[in-house]
Amino acid sequence: xxxxxxxxVEIEDLGMMEDIFREKNWxxxxxxTPKGEKLERPLEEYSLVVLLGGYMGAYEEEKYPFxxxxxxxxxxxxxxxxxxxxxxxxxxxxxxxLGASVYRGKNGEEIGWFFVKKxxxxxxxxxxxxxxxxxxxxxxxxxxxxxxxxxxxxxxxxNQGFVxxxxxxxxxxxxxxxRTMKRWIEAYKSELEEKKIDPGVLLETAxxxxxxxxxxxxxxxxxxxxx
Numbered sequence: 001x002x003x004x005x006x007x008x009v010e011i012e013d014l015g016m017m018e019d020i021f022r023e024k025n026w027x028x029x030x031x032x033t034p035k036g037e038k039l040e041r042p043l044e045e046y047s048l049v050v051l052l053g054g055y056m057g058a059y060e061e062e063k064y065p066f067x068x069x070x071x072x073x074x075x076x077x078x079x080x081x082x083x084x085x086x087x088x089x090x091x092x093x094x095x096x097x098l099g100a101s102v103y104r105g106k107n108g109e110e111i112g113w114f115f116v117k118k119x120x121x122x123x124x125x126x127x128x129x130x131x132x133x134x135x136x137x138x139x140x141x142x143x144x145x146x147x148x149x150x151x152x153x154x155x156x157x158x159n160q161g162f163v164x165x166x167x168x169x170x171x172x173x174x175x176x177x178x179r180t181m182k183r184w185i186e187a188y189k190s191e192l193e194e195k196k197i198d199p200g201v202l203l204e205t206a207x208x209x210x211x212x213x214x215x216x217x218x219x220x221x222x223x224x225x226x227x
Contacts, residue, residue, distance in 0.1 A: 001225065003028040004039075004046040006070060008054030008089065011183045015175035016214045017050065020221060033066040043076050047225050048083045051090030053173065057140055058092040058102040071097055077167070083224040084167040088138055091161070091169030098145030098164055107156045110136035111197055113205045116152040116160045116172060124168060125151055127219040133209055134172035135181075135202075141171070168224065174217050181206040 003021060005014050007030045014021070014028065021028045026047075031037050043049070051070065061067040074097045077084040086094040092102045118130050132152075141157045144150050145164060152161030152170070160171045176184070185192065185199040192199050 001026040001047045002045060003048045003050060004031060004043070005029070005050045005052060006031045006033060006073065006090075007052050008032075008034055008056065011180075011187055012053050013180070014050065014052070015173075015180040016177040016210070016217055017175050017221065019177075020214070020218050033070055034064070036066070038069065039073070043073060043082060044080055046082060048085065048221070049073070049077050051084070051086045051093060052175075053088035053090065053137070056089065057104075058089060058096045058142075067093070078165065081166050085221075085224065086167070086169045087175060088171060088173060089140075091171050092140055092142050094164070094167055094169040095142040095145050095148075095159075095162075098148060100143040100145040100148075102140055102142040105139055105141040105157060109139040109195075110154075110156055111192075111195060112136065112202065113209075114154060114156070114172075116154045118151060119153050120149055120151050122149060122151050122163050124163060124220055124223045126223070128216055132216075133205070134174060134213070135176045135206065136172050137184075138171060166224070168220070174213055174220075176206065177210040177214065178203065178207045 003026055005028055056064045074094055096102050113133055114136050116132055116134055118128055142159055144159050144162060148162040148164040150162050154160050162169050181203050
């Protein structure tokens, strides 16, 4: 099993997915598109494609030309029915490829731990509870693509997760555990201070919720690559 992870920021990586892939002996590699990297092998050689988060907007492809290449990869994954998981920016880019609008959220940024509600039963999320505490860090949101099934919603933003065929888009960061949280807190210390967000609470919650989230994430990944 081989996984491709498309990454925009070095510390915004696969997080707990790395642990899961190592446990299951799945190989994984990063494609750092902002550095100009492009695939050296056919996309169909991968059993799963993961598109991670980033500071850019899904509508800023003129400012960040590498996004155009990523849109092509998403389209190819959809066409060839390669399992695809988009997280945060990745979910927004998936929504855009599917014809939906992506834009600044009118209800402001979500930074911190918030509850999402499961609003439909989907085969990928069979083990997920009806209500789940997840980590969020985003200011953009998106409309639900035509033909997609909304799976998660929240009080602040209606579209928190959806499924389209073998593709999944999650607005929230289910990959973030304590290790990743520590790195983000250090790297984005000034932004958290400016927004008066307590880093201690972020880390304490990550440590408490990590085991549950990792188990759910493992279930999601296993179900996504089932034939």
